[in-house]
Amino acid sequence: MKDFPRILLALALNVLAFALVGGCSKQDAEAKKVNVTAMMDALKSADKDTRVNACAELAKAGPRSAPAVPSLILLLKDPDPEVRKLAVYALGEIGPNAKSALPTLKEMMNDPDRxxxxxxxxxxxxxDPKGFSDLKNTTVSGQP
Structure with missing residues (x-):
């Protein structure tokens, strides 16, 4: 009977691990469904909502969206802040494969939209976690 709490804890950890693995599998399956080429074409749309949705889909695909990095960099200059925000988010989900966006992203630390x-x-x-820590002294929108 002394081992009952340990057994219960082990069972709970196994259930949690199973749930986490199941969740990751679902996310991986969703990412694989994204047609990166089609989304890259959608980024060029004149319709703001189409561009926003394309960014969201590319973010969902994560690192698989690396071929879209140049197109996403162009959207960082979009006049609409929602489009810029989603393009930035997509680049973050792509991760280290989006390093070519770093110079433009660093300039955007002074974007008028908070x-x-x-x-x-x-x-x-x-x-780039290391590079981010180097920006500690950068001002954000004119604020110290």
Missing amino acids: GVVMAVANTLRSI
Whole structure:
């Protein structure tokens, strides 16, 4: 009977591990469904919602979306802050394969939209954690 709490803990950990693995499998399956080439074409749309949705889909595909990095970099100059924010997010989900976006992302730390700046900070951390720590003294939108 003394081992009952240990057995219960081991069972709980196994259930948690199974749930986590199952969740990852579902995410992987969703990522594989994304047609990266089609989404790259959608990034060029004149329709803002189409561009936003394409960014979200590319983010879902994660590192598989690496071929879209040049197109996403172009969207970082989009006049709409929602498009910029989602393009930044997609680059963060691509991760280290999006390092070519770093110079433009660093410039965006002064974007007039605070939501974009926050997305940039998270993305810089995802793409290049060491480089992000070097930006500690950078001002954000003119604030010390």
